[in-house]
Amino acid sequence: MNVSEAELTELRRRIKATRWPERETVTDQSQGVQLATVQQLARYWATDYDWRKCEARLNALPQFMTEIDGLDIHFIHVRSKHENALPLIVTHGWPGSVVEQLKVIDPLTNPTAHGASASDAFHVVIPSMPGYGYSGKPTTSGWDAAHIARAWVVLMKRLGYTKFVAQGGDWGAIITELMGVQAPPELLGIHTNMPGVFQADIDKAALSGAPAPSGLSADEKVAYERLQFVYQKGIAYGYQMGLRPQTLYGIADSPVGLAAYFLDHDARSYELISRVFQGASEGLTRDDILDNITITWLTNTALSGARLYWENWGKVGFFNVKGVSIPVAVSVFPDELYPAPRSWAERAFPKLIHYNKLDKGGHFAAWEQPQLLSQEVRAGLRSLRGAQSQPTVH
Incomplete structure (x- = not known):
């Protein structure tokens, strides 16, 4: 993956040529991404940011391309040096790329270097979703989340893995849960950090803006209110x-337009990111954020990635119960879109094998809190390791 210097020069030129609007008329983020934040990002992106560092990190990893159902699928594949490592496929989300998962590779494949046991090792596969990063861009409709879920099973079997597990957040969580719904015999279980736990009536009520139903526990009421905020004010994109x-040609043509659109994911993530560009030290760095935006710019995948939402419109909900029957591990980060209550997780996942609430971390857990997420994946899937050499019972 080697980008020409001319492309990087053109990127910087476009950033510097941005036609800026006036600032927002409020003092908070209620009108969207604030002008000061984007201007701070743009100044850094156009002057000090170095894409070559990210490029070198990617090129240091084993990367491959394979064709599935007529589409090129890019993936990173890092095998552990430890015997009996458990194969794991990890899926990113939007606005994302494999850049989000790079920090968990070493903790998962090389656990002894991170204070864990060799028996907790994973072989890690991280694909770029169709239309994202270095994967091919679908030229026809049909690549919805269920299709991607089936393709990931093809990929893992093609790599020779007869038993494996899966993990994801954001779209990665939805795709991983749909793998669990499809329940191929090779899939031992899944781990999610954005679990679909809302029953249909609760999900519908939150979407409609109705008050919290009576009889909810304190945890359930908090989750409901957070979900309602997401639906009413937080998911315009x-x-x-x-x-x-x-229609989103603007984000394919303007680097700053793309950056602003990507920053406006959810309120808690935006607060974290805006602090980073004001000089604060957080789980993410300015380079982390710009690596992810830049890979989308350089591959021109803003619109091909956006179509994933269109593909799934009306087919599968974001946060609802989907009917996963295989073993599931759940990790709840406090600044996720909603804190999934244990009671709803137990209802949603009849074979819940792990549930834990973390003290810190948000929606982009693999990116922001890679050590914590790695610990959770190890703990959550540990009980499935004995099934690697045995038939899976569904």
Whole structure:
């Protein structure tokens, strides 16, 4: 993956040529990503940011391309040096790329270097979703989350893995849960850090803006209110991409337009990111954020990635119960879109094998808190390791 210097020069030129609007008329983020934040990002992106560092990190990893159902699928594949490592496929989300998962590779494949046991090792496969990063861009419709879930099983079997597990957050969580719904015999279990735990009536009520149903526990009421906020005020991008993704030419043509659109994911993530560009030290760095935006810019995948929302519009919910029957491990980070209550996780996943609430971390857990997420994946899937050499019972 070697980008020409001319492309990077053109990127910097476009950033510097941005036509800026006036600042927002409020003092908070209620009108969207604030002008000061984006201007701080743009100054750094155009002057000090170095894409070559990210490029070198990617090129140091074993990367491959394979064709599945007529589409090129890019993936990173790092095998552990430890015997009996458990194969694991990890899926990113939007606005994302494999850049989000790079920090968990070593903790998962090389656990002894991170204070864990060799018996907790994983062989790690991290694919780029169709239309994202270095994977091919679908030229016809049909690559929805269920299709991707089936393709990941093809990929793992093609790599020779007859038993494996899966992990994901954001779209990665939805795809991973759909793998659990499809329940191929090779899949031992899944780990999610954005579990779909809302029953249909609860999900519908939150979407409609109705008050919290009576009889909810304190934890359930908090989750409901957070979900309601997401639906009412926090997922404008989801509606736009779900309904009219092709109209978003602006984010394919303007680096700053793309950056602003990517920053406006959820309130807690935005607060973290804006602090980073004000000089604060957080789980993410300015380079982390720009690596992810830049890979999308350089591969021109803003719109091909956006169409994933359109593909799934009306087919599968973001946060609802989907009917996973295989073993599931759940990790709840406090600044996730909603803190999934144990009671709802137990209802959603009849074979819940792990549930833990963390003290810190948000929606982009693999990126922001890689050590914590790695610990959770190890602990959550540990009980499935004995099944690696035995038939899976469904």
